[in-house]
Amino acid sequence: MHSITKAANWAEQNQTFIYQFGRALTVEEKAIACLVKVAAPEQVHIYEVPVIKRPDEPELAALCEEYGFLTEDTIGLTLGYGIYIKQGYLTTRLLSHELRHVHQYEQAGSAEAFLTRYIGEIMQFGYLNSPYEMDARAHEVIS
Numbered sequence: 001m002h003s004i005t006k007a008a009n010w011a012e013q014n015q016t017f018i019y020q021f022g023r024a025l026t027v028e029e030k031a032i033a034c035l036v037k038v039a040a041p042e043q044v045h046i047y048e049v050p051v052i053k054r055p056d057e058p059e060l061a062a063l064c065e066e067y068g069f070l071t072e073d074t075i076g077l078t079l080g081y082g083i084y085i086k087q088g089y090l091t092t093r094l095l096s097h098e099l100r101h102v103h104q105y106e107q108a109g110s111a112e113a114f115l116t117r118y119i120g121e122i123m124q125f126g127y128l129n130s131p132y133e134m135d136a137r138a139h140e141v142i143s
């Protein structure tokens with residue numbers, strides 16, 4: 001199986017998990033979603049977890065290791081309409097950043113389309129300098 005397909009499957013499984021165990025946005029959080037141009041804020045779910053885990057699947061785990069993606073410093077991860085937040089780190093700034101990734105995902109049209117571009121950008125530019133990450137940082141709401 002191609003690594004993009006594996007990543008898309010992993011993202012979809014985790015999105016389902018976030019929907020099952022997480023919560024919808026509050027009124028205030030929906031307003032932040034609108035600020036960063038999320039089209040469907042009511043779809044977004046947040047799940048606060050002690051640790052945001054790397055995929056177990058060996059090829060995906062190796063990719064994370066190689067590109068420094070999902071480390072112990074990771075405090076937020078967006079998978080479609082599902083957002084993992086590390087417990088104790090939920091701020092307006094972090095949420096606005098993750099919600100901008102939701103907007104990017106909506107624009108891409110599918111999990112597969114988003115991940116193809118996102119993974120490609122990280123491989124080409126590195127995590128911090130990838131255009132999707134730069135766009136998310138540029139839209140952070142500092143309260």
Ligand SMILES: [Zn+2]
Nearest residue numbers: 097101133136
């Ligand atoms: Zn980001």
